[in-house]
Amino acid sequence: MQWKNQLTGMKPYQPGRSIDEVKKMFGLDEIVKLASNENPFGCSPKVREFMENLSINHAIYPDGYASALRLALANVVGVEEDQLLFGNGSDEIIMMISRALLQPGVNTVMATPTFPQYRHNSIIEGAEVREVQLIKGAHDLQEMALQIDESTAVVWLCSPNNPTGMLIEQHELEEFIKKVPKEVLIVLDEAYFEYITDSTYKNSIELIKDHENVIILRTFSKAYGLAGFRVGYAVAQKELIAKLDPVREPFNNAAISQGVALVALQDSSFIESCRIQNESGIKQFEKFAKEHQLHIYPTQGNFVLLEVKADSDLVFEGLLKKGFIIRSGNAIGTPGYIRVTIGTNDQNKEFLQKLADVLKDAEVLA
């Protein structure tokens, strides 16, 4: 068969171990998964109510335009309805952008380490990937700008960046956008937008008004706690959305997913409460890091990247045996660190106790 050359050696996404798998492996009753930056508080109670009284006809295709969700979201975000594009998770929007703009002969610029789907999709489309090392966990926008040439089609920015959690500084972002030629699409992935508490952050939707080449990605998978329903969205000027829309598959958001996202959107107090609890969870991790002199990146997401001064895989295995699934830094380009989703305060407390035990076994802590 005539497979694309670039598929040679490519591996599918490696999901972390599932809760059931880990339970069986180690004979544990309770597992806490802090590996995929999901919401430990679940989703709005209004979504549960909605699920109990469902009246959707699943025999018919969903609304391919997601009209009700679109109208509500346009109001919340403060844009016109035709400035939105929905995806089966923002993962699908990353795929649509890559499919629409990337091909052999063009290049694409991104940070490293960052969210791996930018690279993955770019490679599938045969584009040259230009990766720019983070500086102290933050995007090196100067170097990223230097990497852009007449063959650059897409630049990917992730803010807060997964896995470091660091926000791109507002002024730097604005300067960067001014420097990038209009012919280059700038993707600003804000999957963790709802968790941002930094007072210098200005809602990036404002950037869209003046910049025809900026697209912002957000999702219902993180703070909204709906990862299982797969709803992500993009916001940009309407001409840009209109160019991308033909790439979208016609019925890419299930009717039930559109329904729950619409309900979740109406409960802003749930999001507010998650943001506050997340902030307090981050403090638990920061206190631990300070006490034990471990480096921690200043995060604006619902996860932290924490130094362990040991082989990350060993720490990962040690925590797995104690009932916590996290991400080893070895798997995400940050050896010597672990990435941990902020849990509930109780989960964090227990996790940090277990982590201290594992680090004692590894002779990192006395």
Ligand SMILES: Cc1ncc(COP(=O)(O)O)c(C=O)c1O
């Ligand atoms: C930075 C970033 N972008 C996008 C995604 C994909 O989110 P989803 O496809 O669930 O909307 C994730 C998920 O972890 C992420 O961390």
